[in-house]
Amino acid sequence: MYSRQGCHDQALDHATQALDIARQIGHRHLEAATLNSLGEVRRAAGQPDAALSNHRAALVLAHETNDRDEQARALDGIAHALRATGAVDEARQHWQEALAIYTDLDLPEAGSIRAHRSSGGAV
Numbered sequence: 429m430y431s432r433q434g435c436h437d438q439a440l441d442h443a444t445q446a447l448d449i450a451r452q453i454g455h456r457h458l459e460a461a462t463l464n465s466l467g468e469v470r471r472a473a474g475q476p477d478a479a480l481s482n483h484r485a486a487l488v489l490a491h492e493t494n495d496r497d498e499q500a501r502a503l504d505g506i507a508h509a510l511r512a513t514g515a516v517d518e519a520r521q522h523w524q525e526a527l528a529i530y531t532d533l534d535l536p537e538a539g540s541i542r543a544h545r546s547s548g549g550a551v
Contacts, residue, residue, distance in 0.1 A: 436473035443469050460489035460498045467505045476512035483509060500529035500537065 443466040450459040467482030483505035490498035503526035510519035523541055530538035 436469060439469040440466070440473065456489055456493050457495055457498070460486045460493060460495055460502070463489065464498060464501045464505055467502075467509070471505065471509055471512065476509040480506060480509035480513070496529050496533055497535065500526045500533070500535070503529070504537070504541065 443462060447462045447466060450462050463482045463486035467479040470482060471479035483502045487499060487502035490502055503522045507519040507522035527538055527541045
């Protein structure tokens with residue numbers, strides 16, 4: 429919520445606190461979700477390299493816990509961060525992987541990626 433309001437410092441603080449809690453209690457699914465949230469906040473704050481790091485860490489955890497939804501979310505976040513750094517071809521590959529998972533899980537996020545692609549986005 430803070431991030432959508434442009435309050436990136438507060439959003440980063442809350443997401444970092446949530447990540448600390450997830451790690452303290454050993455909840456790896458929550459840790460992956462929180463790393464993805466932290467990556468999204470960092471991307472919104474104009475920190476694509478930090479966002480990329482968070483999403484890649486989330487992807488590793490999501491694979492380890494077999495959390496396909498968070499895997500797709502991480503892949504989508506990686507793609508956005510890569511596009512922001514100019515790595516459009518690599519971003520496209522990650523979006524394709526995210527789309528395949530979202531489609532397989534029949535999640536609405538697949539529609540967002542398809543719409544982005546059909547509007548001339550880098551997917």
